[in-house]
Amino acid sequence: MPFVSDRRLRWALNAGVLIYLVLAWLSVDVNWARVSEGMERGLNFIASFLQPDFVSRSGEIFLGLRESLTMTLTSTVIGVALSIPIGLGAARNIAPLPVYLFCRLIIALSRTFQEIIIAIFFVAMVGFGPLAGVITLAFATVGFMAKLLAEDIEDARPDQMEAVRATGASWLQWINYAVQPQVMPRLIGLSLYRLDINFRESAVIGIVGAGGIGATLNTSINRYDYDTSAAILLLVILIVLASEYFSGYVRKWVQ
Amino acid sequence: MLELKQLSKRYATGDLALNGVDLEVPAGQVLALIGPSGAGKSTLIRCINRLVEPISGTVMLDGEKLSGLRGGKLRLARRQIGMIFQSYALVERLSVMENVLSGRLGYIGFWRSLLRKYDSADIKQACELLDRVGLLSMLDKRGDALSGGQKQRVGIARALMQQPKLLLVDEPTASLDPKTSRQIMRLIVELCREQNLAVIINIHDVALAQQFVDRVVGLAAGEVVFDGRPDELTEETLTLIYGEEDWSTDAEDGEHGEDEESGDESETGDPLNNIAKGAHP
């Protein structure tokens, strides 16, 4: 079963995609001499995964990872805490229109800009260091969490919400009894997922001076010190894996 | 005790659901509200506790005007009116006990409800009600672990937990098998007789209604077309309520019946469905 039932339209679409891909590919000018020259470096990089160097920059790696991990945790906690009121405000079935629009605007702003861009802004505001990173990641977390939370609230069972409202519950009681039980498992699951994302992001925002392991990684790559880069990347992968494993357990537990 | 005057409701879609309904219900009366799908039965009872906002008319409960109340006053009004739902509407992730105690939300403050610190008297009452509906042993179970009939029993306990003056019951048996339906109806009517509550029951099953209620009100196209004792329901009056209604256009769909599967068993103009539609665009 094709998606587009009109045959001519389908052909036109296919042709359009093909033409676009050709056009797009033409806009790339690959310097093949440079690529072949770099290939050796590429092989070096891959080889360095077999002999990662954890030792020679162990101090920097340790400090960078510690900073990344602490940034991850604090920013996720702050971000999730802020995303709850904003997510409530962005759910059309419980928030009045002006509040809804305001919260949706915050979400749109936070989601549009890549973390790096936000980091640049906050580094300019509060100076270099992990604080800028924490604010950046918390801000990005708000957009991510609040949007998904709001969608989840909008999908909540309306009869359960109506029933609690009918008892004469106040707004807060209504949220606590009718909405929270319905969205809690997803909220916890998403928070853990975001913890993961924040850790991965914390490994790059260091490039623009917002703290974390990113600065060390950037330096090592620029110095072609691939053995150290490989060590850092391996550690990042390992931590991501561990956190995924852990969050799988927690998710099963809160169902 | 309950007095509706010229109650009207028009939905944002332009559908007139209620058209000047007058109704008086004395204390202790069990009233069945019958009528075709989309006649405005659900809208009518939701206008009483203001889950749906009527566009005109008044609702008086024990001499107090409910229409126009806001905030805390509306809460106080709502807690006097218990409600039982077709879909049971238990909060499925909360325990049976929490669901029953949520009937007290209109009486206690936020922090105490958050920490589940209910009065000993409330807990005693909840236990008695659960015992009465035969579910005391299930109080630790989660809502979604119960069967349909059990959920409805918890729903009844929750509504009575409010110590209401009036009970609104929306299609209590539509999702249940015949035997459970009879048991649930009997339970509701018995409990209300014991406490001398006024009850309005929306119901499709006319035969079932006739066996249990004191009074039947027939609603068609948002207007009261029959009001009398159950034994006064003749074939003619049933035709008046159901027959001449063009089933392909629901009252709430009004003249512009092109609005999706009209005449569908699930009331298209039902406020619940309207909410659900809004939530799943």
Place this chain on the structure above:
Amino acid sequence: MPLTETNNTVAWQRREPKQQLLIWAAWFVGLVLFLICWKVISDNTIWEFLEDAGVQGMSLINRMIPPDWSITGSLMRPLWDTLNIATVGTALGVAIAFPLSFLTARNTTPHPLLRGLALTVIVSSRSINALIWAMLLVTIVGPGIFAGMMAIALRSIGFVGKLLYEAIEEIHPEPVEAIQASGAGRAQVLAYSVWPQILPAFVGTAVYRWDINIRESTVLGLVGAGGIGLQMNAAINNLAWGQVATVFVLIFATVILSEWVSAKVRAAVY
């Protein structure tokens, strides 16, 4: 027992006392952990910088308003490059992720060893941010759009591969058995029973990733991998905040548009 009765008064607790205690303890540990982490952040922060953060932020915004529209024309080419990086990168990534997901799904993998290998590729690709891939690729293939496309592709493999192999693992077995029973070969089974079942997930995931990649590709220029990020970086280094604002507005519009397209397509597919 949550319900306790002592001389005629009943008490009820939501949880067993032991369980409740455990929950409070978990909250306490969480709080302590948060405070320790905050301490580390705080120790590495020069709080004096923060005193004028409000002033700095305001002056930054003041310098951004009004945006310098005069450079809009010269930004069109980088914007086109950014779109291409995202689109071609996604296409490449999806093309690689597609066979990979069949190797990874438990019900279609030819060999457990191959599955382990494919899973490793997916995990590594997912764990590493597109920007890091870009930094690496810039040192390998040189700066430019090509490095950006490859970076986007490498990052997308893991994302698309994971969602796709999960979709494959969730397919209904009956149609597969039906086709197998008709004596079809392996490729025919995939084409006639598996493929139709995962098609919506496939298109949805690809479009979703494309939407994310648009956002990601706006910053690749910061490390020299092409696109509008290059101009943004230059403007920031020149402290030309009016130009930066123009770039921001363009990015905002592009991302909103791509999100809209992606939502439309996904709604049509599911």
